Amino acid sequence: MGSNxxxxxxxxxxxxxxxxxxMPTDLNPAGTLFGGTCLSWxxxxxxxxxxxxxxxxxxxxxxxxxxxxxAPAFQGDxxxxxxxxxxxxxxxVTVEVEVRNQKTKEVIANIDEIVFVCLDEDRKPTKHGLxx
Numbered sequence: 001m002g003s004n005x006x007x008x009x010x011x012x013x014x015x016x017x018x019x020x021x022x023m024p025t026d027l028n029p030a031g032t033l034f035g036g037t038c039l040s041w042x043x044x045x046x047x048x049x050x051x052x053x054x055x056x057x058x059x060x061x062x063x064x065x066x067x068x069x070x071a072p073a074f075q076g077d078x079x080x081x082x083x084x085x086x087x088x089x090x091x092x093v094t095v096e097v098e099v100r101n102q103k104t105k106e107v108i109a110n111i112d113e114i115v116f117v118c119l120d121e122d123r124k125p126t127k128h129g130l131x132x
Contacts, residue, residue: 032072
């Protein structure tokens with residue numbers, strides 16, 4: 001899957017690298033994408049993006065800020081998850097995420113900040129070595 005940069009975030013471009021097909025098992029009782037499933041996909045896509053960018057593979061999610069669900073996704077919809085680097089701490093990496101319908105580009109959800117922390121072999125916070 002190639003990247004599809006669109007929205008500018010702090011000088012970085014959001015890259016839509018992850019796509020998911022909404023299946024019957026992903027639905028809530030109202031027949032739309034279950035928010036918890038969407039957040040699981042977002043967490044995984046964000047972690048993979050960070051691991052790929054910083055070449056550090058032991059990271060954990062520290063914080064997910066407010067999540068705004070803007071529109072539903074239905075069975076059969078293909079959604080894409082866009083991630084952009086927002087901020088670098090000494091041991092942390094913060095990203096912004098947008099979930100949208102791949103066909104219509106309608107925004108399904110926005111997450112302003114997801115913070116990940118890099119860990120060493122002893123599972124203690126460690127510097128990632130990146131500079132922005």
